[in-house]
Amino acid sequence: MAGPLSGRHALVTGGSRGIGRAIAASLTQAGAQVVVLGRDTAALESVVAAGEAQGFALADVSDPAAIQAAVARLEHPVDLLVANAGSAVSKPFARTDSADFSAMLAVNLMGVVNAVQAVLPGMTERGFGRIVAVASTAGLKGYPYVTAYCSAKHAVVGLVRSLALEIARTGVTINAVCPGYTDTDMVASSLDRIVEKTGRTRDAALAELTKSNPQGRxxxxxxxxxxxxxxxxxxxxxxxxxAIAVAGGEV
Incomplete structure (x- = not known):
């Protein structure tokens, strides 16, 4: 498909659903050849079947060897990397243990690090690359009950700001996009938990999540x-x- 990204090859981690799938579809629409990476074969196949990507790869982003191997198996070098894979845990700090912090860092921070390390040498050698990490407004401000998640997302923003200075003269850019609460499966699960724990209606739970967005949505x-x-x-x-916030003016 002709478009502004025609001839570019993209890799989107966590590309089988939510924000990752929307990114894959957008890059495809812009003309890029897109491979989505994740752990769920059926979900990844559905993205390809819908024409929102041209291929898929299986790997756990928290496993550096698996990411390196997956990138090595790709037919084309990666020009565009979108490090989107992530997960969240919500608990009061007093009940958030070291395993929770390790899990959040493994996926949300090291998942980005591992993907970048797999593609950056080739990008710098070719003199071109675009890297975008999907962080969160939780990387720009604090939220209660998600200290481990916020810590990991702040670390992603720090990684982006630091690495950008190292590679500024290589032709490779690295940025973060920081969404606020987004209409995804992850947020739907958060709404389910709020309803279950508080007895609120789903509309009331949604209002609680969206009150931080000045646009109210x-x-x-x-x-x-x-x-x-x-x-x-x-x-x-x-x-x-x-680190660009997409959050209706929240940040």
Missing amino acids: LVQPAEVADAVTWMCGAGAGSITGQ
């Missing part, structure tokens, strides 16, 4: 995907080391 995955697609384009060559 959930962000749509396609809105995040549009920002990512722009950051992957030629016109964003001077945009690097940034």
Whole structure:
């Protein structure tokens, strides 16, 4: 498909659902050849079957050897990396143990690190690359009951800002996109937990989540995907080391 990203090859981690799937579809629409990476074969196959990606790869982003092997098996070098895979745990700090912190760091931080380390040498050798980490407004501010998640997402933003300075002269950019509460399966699960634990109606639970967004709504995955697609384009060559909030003015 002709488009501004025609001829580019993209890898989207956590690309089988939610924001990752929307990003894959947007990059495909812009002309890129997209491979989605994840752990659920059936879910990944559904993305390809829908024409939202052209291939898929299986790997756990927290396993550096698995990511390296998956990238090595790709037919084409990666020009565009979107490190989207992530997970969240919600608990009061007093009940958040070291295993929770380790799990959040393993997926949300090291998942980005592992993916970047797998593709960056090739990008710098070719003199071009676009890397976008999907962080969160939780990487820019605090939220109660998600200290481990916030810590990991803050670390992602720090990684982006630091690495951007190291690679500024290589032709490779790295940025973070920071969505607020977005209409995804993860947020739907959060709503389920709020309803279960508090007895509130689902509408009341949704109002609680969206009250921090001045627009009073959930962000749509396609809105995040549009920002990512722009950051992957030629016109964003001077945009690097940034953490761009897609959050209705929350940050």
